[in-house]
Amino acid sequence: MTDTATSADPIHAFIAQAVADHPVVLFMKGTPDAPRCGFSSLAVQILDHVGVEFVGVDVLQDDGLRDGIKAFTDWPTIPQLYIKGEFVGGSDIVREMFQAGELQALLTEKGVPTGQG
Template sequence: MATSDRIKALVSENEIVVFMKGDPDAPQCGFSAGVVKVLDAIGRPYVGINVLDDPFLREGVKEYSDWPTLPQVYVNGEFVGGCDIVRDMFASGELQALFAGESA
């Protein structure tokens, strides 16, 4: 399966996906840790994908989103952003609004 097809499958089959360095239990960079902290505060289940395990995936996700940095957060199949964007969206309530009216 092509890397872009793997990425598309992951983001379409899961409500929230984070392509990150490390995993949610052990982030391996401060930006990934920041995203995990925000998503844990929201309290919805999410899938963390460690891009350090797969160099093709690490580069492929950057091409897929046309976004040069990691982590990358996808909600309902759509690219949301990286750490700073996710933190700002959480602070403004915009991130939580993506789930308004839905039960966890």
């Protein structure tokens, strides 16, 4: 992680807290029920398909959050998936991991229950 003084930055502190409080967090455009971009929608569909409970955080509600999540991970795109505090990747990586069975394996390895267990 390439952030500086997380506690001094309220956006980074919020992100860190969300990631710490929930086993699976998807920072996305829109909400899980109403994604507002195709990439966020794809990530939601994959997570729903594997049957994992997750928290969706709508970055469109706050410009600071939308920019802050990119700085937090040094990753330029949204959505961003975190599992047990670990940044996994964006939509393409999540799709590739799902297709290869790696996403399901990672969830199992991290002790996150899925509907496929």
